[in-house]
Amino acid sequence: MPTPHPQPRRYRQVADELRHRIEAGAIPPGSLLPSEATLMAEFSVARGTVREALALLRSEGLVMTEVGRGTYARPIAPVRRVASERYRKELDQVRSGELGTSFTADQRIEWSAYGLDKAFREVPASRAQAELFAVEPGTMLLERHFVFRTHGEPQQMSISCLLLDMVAGTPVADPDNEPWPGGNTSQLYSLGPTITGIRERPRWRMPTADEVEALRIPGGVHVIVITRQTYVGDRVVEVAEIVRRADLVDLDYWIDLT
Amino acid sequence: MPTPHPQPRRYRQVADELRHRIEAGAIPPGSLLPSEATLMAEFSVARGTVREALALLRSEGLVMTEVGRGTYARPIAPVRRVASERYRKELDQVRSGELGTSFTADQRIEWSAYGLDKAFREVPASRAQAELFAVEPGTMLLERHFVFRTHGEPQQMSISCLLLDMVAGTPVADPDNEPWPGGNTSQLYSLGPTITGIRERPRWRMPTADEVEALRIPGGVHVIVITRQTYVGDRVVEVAEIVRRADLVDLDYWIDLT
DNA sequence: CAGTGGTCTAGACCACGCT
DNA sequence: GCGTGGTCTAGACCACTGT
Incomplete structure (x- = not known):
């Protein structure tokens, strides 16, 4: 070229x-x-x-x-995804106990426009997953596959993994409780720990055949894949792979140096 | 497709x-x-x-x-670019006064392998630049074009802009002082302000003809473009566009929630 | 059905990197 | 000068989307 x-x-x-x-x-x-x-x-x-x-x-x-x-x-303008603010906001809501009150109600109304496909599996950690969690390969994980829709349009695919012995028997392990008010942050909070940080590694690539189908991706459009690790102290409690159409997101990261 | x-x-x-x-x-x-x-x-x-x-x-x-x-x-493995850590480290070094001592010396040795093409211009802010700085279009900027090389190989192009009335007449405005020990952080520190945060917006696209030439980009390789705003309080003091081969970087962001 | 893009063929001439 | 990929032509058949 x-x-x-x-x-x-x-x-x-x-x-x-x-x-x-x-x-x-x-x-x-x-x-x-x-x-x-x-x-x-x-x-x-x-x-x-x-x-x-x-x-x-x-x-x-x-x-x-x-x-x-x-x-x-190209028809649609990308939506800015301000990672830092979003997580901070979720956390503030969880901490202030806003969940279950107006927050939940408001969300529930909005949810009528949302759809969520979900599938949960219990699997031994692959080498890659084990590395991200910093545990031994083979450690049992709860692997949760999601497809989010807005007004029927698929927007995002994600695979979110939790350490099984942390969630087994809790409401978090039950797919019927998804979507969970307040998202992941709130979900983990319900298990005890409060998130202390999140690491995100974004990359770009061509979509796989699965992704083209699930997200209805037009020809020539790439995807952004974000590998997310959720930390509580120095322990990784969640690992997720988030896939979205690259033309519909605009990443925004804030690095605080104060 | x-x-x-x-x-x-x-x-x-x-x-x-x-x-x-x-x-x-x-x-x-x-x-x-x-x-x-x-x-x-x-x-x-x-x-x-x-x-x-x-x-x-x-x-x-x-x-x-x-x-x-x-x-x-594809021959080479990507290098991880841990934005948060890098800036934090620079800032810590500046604050602790490590510059000018062993730090500088160490860097100077390494610098023998580095090369830097530089070109400075004074320009009125375009609409886009003005928006990023949150100033009026036409405000004078010092626009600095850099191409970084390692062992002769071009690695990164960047255009870094500073508010002219902040740097005019200072050593920062003199291209002969580049590369500056300690980088941007130290440079701004020499002008007075201490950086309080950085906002980065990464995106991904095909290289322009200029970029193909300057970075010797092979066919089929994309570039990552990062728009960086350097903040002192709520004031933007630097705006940069950083361009690198997408196959040679691996972005890594940390979002602190403590 | 007609019109769209997706795939494929079999030629051709050219600029570039190497030896 | 030879072999590489870059560009271009002029055909062809097919699957998909709409009416």
Whole structure:
């Protein structure tokens, strides 16, 4: 890819023109680009050239493609995910005992718009999981698979693991109690410990076939995967892998140095 | 991309086979894959099909391509970038006055292996810059362009901006003083304020042509861009855009909740 | 059904890295 | 100069989405 060419590089010219139209507003967010056939005619190029131009725009995150429908400009603005604030807020609510009062009620109303697919399993820790927990491989874990939806649209997949001997027999181990008011923070609080910190390691990659299906990910869209470790002191009490469409999140971390 | 096909999808078969060879160690990291011509013969497919297979592996981050050389398995392991610890450490060193003593000396030795390209400009703040600083657009900034190298290899590009009326006439405004022992933290400390926090917003995208050239980025490799705001109280004193090859970093954030 | 993109073929010319 | 990948053409058949 890092190679210039003599004069032609027609696919770049096509991509530049389309990019310009999108940025100028001639192709508004969410609307369809001209079809490949139309672009072939308009720019007098072969289909392969048009497709290369579109692939470039996809890789830039400017457009998305759906089979049988067409290629369209990216519709939705990303939502900022302010990790620090979110966790802090959850914790403050838990500590102040706001749960079970207005907080829960408010959340319950909102929940009508939310959906949650859940599946719990008890599994021995894989090598990778054991490393994240800093326990021996084979230690039993409660592995919880979630898919969150908003208004029916799948937004996030996650696998959250807890040490089994910490939760066995408690309400936390019962899938029927999900979604849990106040989230993970509150859930762990109900078991005794108060979270002291969270470590997040974000990375980006192509979605797997499973993720494409579960999150209905359009062509050309990547995912963000966040590996989260929840700490109580120096002990890791939860390990989660959170997967979201990369075009719908905007990460935001605050590092306090006071 | 999210479309299955009848039986063929030969390019997936080719990609699967190559992926298997890489993961099995038959194609060790850093070594070349068979050339496109060889793969055409081996799998009895057209060149376009081979190239689609390789594009898929590139997008997965498994291989990189260099013109005239070939496509090879990803060689280098990413380096973890522990944002929180790094800044904390810098700050502790500044506060304890370790600069100018053994710390500086140690760094100076290491510096023989480092290189730094620098270019300073005084510019009026763009709308985006003004927003990040929370000042009026047009406010004068000192815009500092850096390219960091290790053993000659370019590792990181950054544009760091400071409020001009805060640095004008000070040693900080003189490019000859770069690299500055102790980095940004120490530099700002020399002006008076002690950093109280840092906000980082990481994202991920294809490199621009400039970045491909400056960082010698192979085909198929993305970059991580971090927008960093350095705070003193609620005032933003520095805004930086940091660009690195995505395959060579591994982000790590700690959120303290104590 | 017509129109869309997904996949595939079989050619061609070119710029680049190495030897 | 040879082999590498980068770009381009002009065909073809297919699956999917809509009407």
